[in-house]
Amino acid sequence: MxxxxxxxxIMRQKSRAILTTLxxxxxxxxxxxxxxxxxxxxxxxQSGLELSAGKITVIEKDSGFFGFFGELTDEDIxxxxxxxxxxxxxxxxxxxxxxxxxxxxxxxxxxxxxxKGEYFLGENIKYEEGxxxxxxxxxxxxxxxxxxxxxxxxxxxFWTVKNEDFEIVGILEETGIQDIDxxxxxxxDDLRDALDTDTFQMIYVVPEDVKDTxxxxxxxxxxxxxxxxxxxxxxxxxxxxxxxxxxxxxFAIGAVAAFVGGLGVMNTMIxxxxxxxxxxxxxKAIGATNRKIxxxxxxxxxxxxxxxxxxxxxxxxxxxxVLSGMFAGVTPVVTPSLALTGLAFALFLGxxxxxxxxxxxxxxDPVEALRYE
Numbered sequence: 357m358x359x360x361x362x363x364x365x366i367m368r369q370k371s372r373a374i375l376t377t378l379x380x381x382x383x384x385x386x387x388x389x390x391x392x393x394x395x396x397x398x399x400x401x402q403s404g405l406e407l408s409a410g411k412i413t414v415i416e417k418d419s420g421f422f423g424f425f426g427e428l429t430d431e432d433i434x435x436x437x438x439x440x441x442x443x444x445x446x447x448x449x450x451x452x453x454x455x456x457x458x459x460x461x462x463x464x465x466x467x468x469x470x471x472k473g474e475y476f477l478g479e480n481i482k483y484e485e486g487x488x489x490x491x492x493x494x495x496x497x498x499x500x501x502x503x504x505x506x507x508x509x510x511x512x513x514f515w516t517v518k519n520e521d522f523e524i525v526g527i528l529e530e531t532g533i534q535d536i537d538x539x540x541x542x543x544x545d546d547l548r549d550a551l552d553t554d555t556f557q558m559i560y561v562v563p564e565d566v567k568d569t570x571x572x573x574x575x576x577x578x579x580x581x582x583x584x585x586x587x588x589x590x591x592x593x594x595x596x597x598x599x600x601x602x603x604x605x606x607f608a609i610g611a612v613a614a615f616v617g618g619l620g621v622m623n624t625m626i627x628x629x630x631x632x633x634x635x636x637x638x639x640k641a642i643g644a645t646n647r648k649i650x651x652x653x654x655x656x657x658x659x660x661x662x663x664x665x666x667x668x669x670x671x672x673x674x675x676x677x678v679l680s681g682m683f684a685g686v687t688p689v690v691t692p693s694l695a696l697t698g699l700a701f702a703l704f705l706g707x708x709x710x711x712x713x714x715x716x717x718x719x720x721d722p723v724e725a726l727r728y729e
Contacts (some may be wrong), residue, residue, distance in 0.1 A: 372624055373660060379620040380664025380702055381671060383613025388672025388698045390609055392688035393679060394602040399689050411475065412561040412573050413586045427555040428583075435580040436561070441572050443564040446475045449547050449556035451517065463503065465517055465540045467547030467556070473498065475560050477528070477536060486511040486526035494543055497522035501530040502537040515540055520550040561585070610701060617661070617702075621709030625657050629717045650714045657710025658703055665702025669695050 414436070416426030433445055449467035468476050471491030484504075489496055497515050504510070504527045514521045522542050531537055548554065563572050573585035639649065673695075676688035 372627065376620045376624040376660055377664040377667070380617045380661050380705060381667040383610075383617045383705075384665050384668025384698045384702050385671035385675055386613060387606065387610045387701060388669055388690060388694060389675030389679060389688070390606045391603070391694045391697070392672070392676035392690045394599055394606055395689040395691055395694060397602060398599045411588075412563065412569060412576065414559040414561055414576060415557065415584050415586065417582050417584050426557050428557065428559060429555055432580060432583060433559060436559075436576045436583070439572060439575045439579055441564050441568045442561055444472070444475070444562040446472050446560040446562070447544060447556050448476065448558045448560060449544060449551075449553075450558075451547060451551055453517075463540060464535070464538055465542060465547060467542055467544040469544045470494075473541060475562060476541070481531060481536065482529050484527045484529040486524070488526055489541065489543060493525075494546055495522055496525045496543070498526040498528060498541040499524055500528050500537040500539045503540060515542075517542065517547065518550040520546065522546070613701075613705075617664075617705045618709040621657050621661060621706055622712060624660065625653060625710045625713035626716075628656070629653065629713045646719065649717050653714035653717050654707060654710050657714070658706040661702045661706025661709075662699065665699045668702065669698045672698060 414428075414432075416428055416432075428447070433447060436442070436445070446469055451465040451467070453463040453465065466476060470489045470493045473488050474481075483498075484501060486498075489498055499509060499515065509515070509524060509527070511524055511527060513524050515524060516522070517540075522540075528536060544556075548556070561572065561576065563569050569587050570589075573587050576585035577583060669690075673690050676690050679688045
């Protein structure tokens with residue numbers, strides 16, 4: 357009954373209600389769309405951390421997240437050979453092709469020593485077609501499922517890096533992990549020769565006993581002060597800080613939306629109360645309590661905001677789909693909790709913006725209100 361009456365009251369001034377709803381809708385859409393980026397980055401990072409589970413990722417100190425801008429050399433490998441408890445060390449060279457503004461690299465070529473692909477791929481990744489790169493092989497490549505589909509490639513075809521041709525010997529099954537699905541994996545020395553470089557970005561250090569991971573990481577940093585040795589725990593901590601910064605930015609956008617949207621709702625409801633003073637006076641004269649009037653006005657403001665909230669969530673999902681084409685390597689994710697947060701935020705805006713005019717309406721003197729023309 358109350359909601360039905362609230363809806364009819366809102367529709368008396370359709371233009372005003374629509375404009376107020378649009379203000380809420382745009383604010384919630386921004387919160388959901390930007391929030392989806394943070395959730396997508398979190399999902400991508402968590403998938404990436406699966407690749408480094410049980411290993412230590414060694415990068416150049418202060419070389420950016422995951423050492424993308426770092427430059428390690430063979431001397432860095434030698435500097436940590438004295439550290440005990442290390443089972444294997446695997447240098448990794450990354451080459452990105454055709455970096456597009458706002459879209460990142462078009463392709464990612466990974467150089468890793470033949471026969472050690474499981475350190476990058478993990479032990480559970482299977483091949484959709486063909487096989488892996490075997491120990492001692494040269495001039496061959498393994499590609500991810502997304503690369504195979506995008507370029508319509510099959511085993512026996514070739515991939516060219518800096519005029520060097522690599523025969524495709526295997527296609528990986530789809531994993532859902534961007535770093536694998538969108539990668540071309542080639543022998544480490546072949547990629548160094550093709551790029552004419554003696555540097556690389558990271559070293560995977562495999563401990564003999566996973567329990568010693570933290571201790572080995574500390575010894576590596578002691579052995580070479582120019583290196584950062586990151587365990588899965590430390591990588592997760594860095595990733596968490598990055599995601600929280602993005603969520604903080606999203607919160608700031610939400611705060612602006614709250615201010616603008618709340619003012620819009622408040623203005624609409626103040627005007628509504630002024631226009632309906634005589635009606636409110638009649639309601640109070642026939643027995644409506646202050647609490648009843650307060651609840652009625654709050655129901656109207658909440659309904660406006662919820663309609664805008666639902667529209668904002670839908671528009672935010674559409675915005676996330678648009679953003680997915682702009683950010684390579686990150687797929688924006690609209691989780692149920694994010695959608696519910698958007699709706700709860702919209703409801704908060706409605707209640708916060710409607711409380712003052714609702715309280716003012718509840719305190720109207722019925723005699724004075726009935727005299728109002």
